[in-house]
Amino acid sequence: MTSAATPAAAAVSMSCLRVVASSFCCLSSSRLPKFAEPHLLSLPSSVASRALVVPSASMQYxxxxxxxxxxxxxxxxxxxxxxxxxxxxxxxxxxxxxxxxxxxxxxxxxxxxxxxxxxxxxxxxxxxxxxxxxxxxxxxxxxxxxxxxxxxxxxxxxxxxxxxxxxxxxxxxxxxxxxxxxxxxxxxxxxxxxxxxxxxxxxxxxxxxxxxxxxxxxxxxxxxxxxxxxxxxxxxxxxxxxxxxxxxxxxxxxxxxxxxxxxxxxxxHVSDIGNSEDASLFESYEEAHSMQDLTSSIARKLGVKAPPVRIDSQVKYGALSRGDGAIYLRFPHKGYREKIWDHAAGCIVVTEAGGVVTNAAGQPLDFSKGRYLDLDTGIIATNQKLMPSLLKAVRESLEERSSSL
Missing domain, CATH: 3.30.540.10 (Fructose-1,6-Bisphosphatase, subunit A, domain 1)
Structure with a gap:
């Protein structure tokens, strides 16, 4: 009885494997990222050797x-x-x-x-x-x-x-x-x-x-x-x-x-600070590039004690990705349209480092609309822990600003 059951069991097992493999392929193409390992030529040999065992689809890009x-x-x-x-x-x-x-x-x-x-x-x-x-x-x-x-x-x-x-x-x-x-x-x-x-x-x-x-x-x-x-x-x-x-x-x-x-x-990896009072934030060096009075209001609501670090360009995204600060705020003056080249590279550098980059309403940035970003007021970036309190402070500060105009 045992010998007779073995081929049947094997057939069932092979059938299950085909189903699982088929499901995995479908999932890979529609729901999972198509790439999963860093560029091998730039990695230490110990990391590169581990990466060789991943499926070829993950080597794309x-x-x-x-x-x-x-x-x-x-x-x-x-x-x-x-x-x-x-x-x-x-x-x-x-x-x-x-x-x-x-x-x-x-x-x-x-x-x-x-x-x-x-x-x-x-x-x-x-x-x-x-x-x-x-x-x-x-x-x-x-x-x-x-x-x-x-x-x-x-x-x-x-x-x-x-x-x-x-x-x-x-x-x-x-x-x-x-x-x-x-x-x-x-x-x-x-x-x-x-x-x-x-x-x-x-x-x-x-x-x-x-x-x-x-x-x-x-x-x-x-x-x-x-x-x-x-x-x-x-x-x-x-x-x-x-x-x-x-x-x-x-x-x-x-x-x-x-x-x-x-x-x-x-x-x-981005900073793991969870207490906004201990956070430091980045903003644009040039006052004309962002509403610094608004970012000051947001910082006060968060209880941030450290003065803002003002830096030009997407260098802020790089510094944020390695934990030099915990928050990045950008609120351009009315009428300014953000270009996709000002944020695309920085956005993925931060998100892949465990951070979150959204518009002022907490929605992901949309780079699919051409040369410009259609934004709700501004851009915010931080870690997962601070995002809820940051969004709350942003919303309250924007409401206050709107009511005072």
Whole structure:
């Protein structure tokens, strides 16, 4: 009887396995993240060896993450060199009067070129801030030649792509690849070539921020923060002199940080502070970028004792992801429209580090609507423990502000 039952039991077992496997495949494609491990080439061997056993589906986007980290690292190198050699003549004004430097254009060109060469099998759709319109004018000729020289030097120093030089027209075409409108279908790279241009011009904090959207969802993000110390800036005191951080994150894989010069990456996590009185918060350096009176009201309601840490750009997201502070508040003045490149990379860096990033009403940010974010008033980011009390303080402060107008 036992021998007769064994084949039947085996058949039932095999049938169950097929059902389970089928269910898992369906779940993987519709409900689970499609990627689960960090970029293997940048990880310690002990972590990489463990990652080899995961299903192949979870390895998706590894090639894209490798290309993104290379592109952003080279762009950061270009920006560092440009900042050192910055001439007053390198600063121009766009129609909205915000400063643009040689580094903005050069950074965008580098990222475009690297993505196209590393991911040549698929067309590049890039949503980015700059275009070459001003550079193609007679008045922009000298600037374009400086940009071209800087781009060629950066690529030559890297040594990955041979010795062929790019022409000014090649550089213009690379910059103009950033004209995509994005959207809710397909893959779109989202780039801010220098987030925090005013900080860059001051010699202060700025970031090169690159993210990949897949069907409107942020799949991965990379932040280069050339002037951010590798050690914590909590309390505005650093313990070491190493400066220059690279943060990268992929959905389901966590967030990692390493130095821009290529140190071993470490996994980072947001602060686990649960008492808002012990929290510190980040806000924009420039008063014109955020309603600082509103953030002060929110901080008072939370009982925050420490003064706000004011930093330019998405560097705030990077610092938040590793626990340098516990809260980030951004409330632009009326009429300002947030661009997706100002938040896409930073958002996934924080969320993969265990944090939460939402609009002022507590809803997730929607990057699927094109080049702009449709927001409810502002953006808030913190850890899971503080989010309920933060949302309450935000709601009460907004109500008070509305009633006083």
């Amino acid at each position: 590894d090639k894209e993450l490798a290309a993104a980290t290379k592109a952003v690292s080279l762009a950061a190198s270009l920006c560092q060199k440009s900042q050192k050699e910055l001439l007053r003549s390198d600063v121009h004004s766009k129609l909205d009067r915000t400063p643009v430097t040689v580094a903005d254009y050069g950074s965008q060109a580098i990222v475009s070129i690297v993505l196209e060469r590393e991911l040549s099998a698929e067309p590049l759709s890039l949503v980015a801030e700059e275009d070459s319109g001003d550079l193609r004018k007679d008045s922009g000729e000298d600037t374009l030649h400086r940009i071209t020289k800087l781009v060629n030097e950066t690529i030559e120093n890297d040594g990955s792509y041979g010795a062929s030089l790019l022409s000014p027209e090649d550089v213009c075409r690379a910059i103009d690849s950033g004209k995509s409108e994005g959207g809710s279908f397909g893959r779109h790279w989202v780039l801010d070539p220098i987030d925090g241009t005013k900080g860059f011009l001051r010699g202060d904090q700025y970031a090169v921020a690159l993210a990949l959207l897949d069907d409107g969802k942020v799949a991965l993000g990379v932040l280069a923060c050339p002037n951010l110390p590798l050690a914590s800036i909590a309390g505005n005191v650093t313990q070491e002199n190493v400066v220059g951080c690279l943060f990268y994150a992929k959905v389901g894989s966590g967030t990692f940080m390493q130095s821009l010069d290529g140190s071993s990456p470490v996994k980072v």
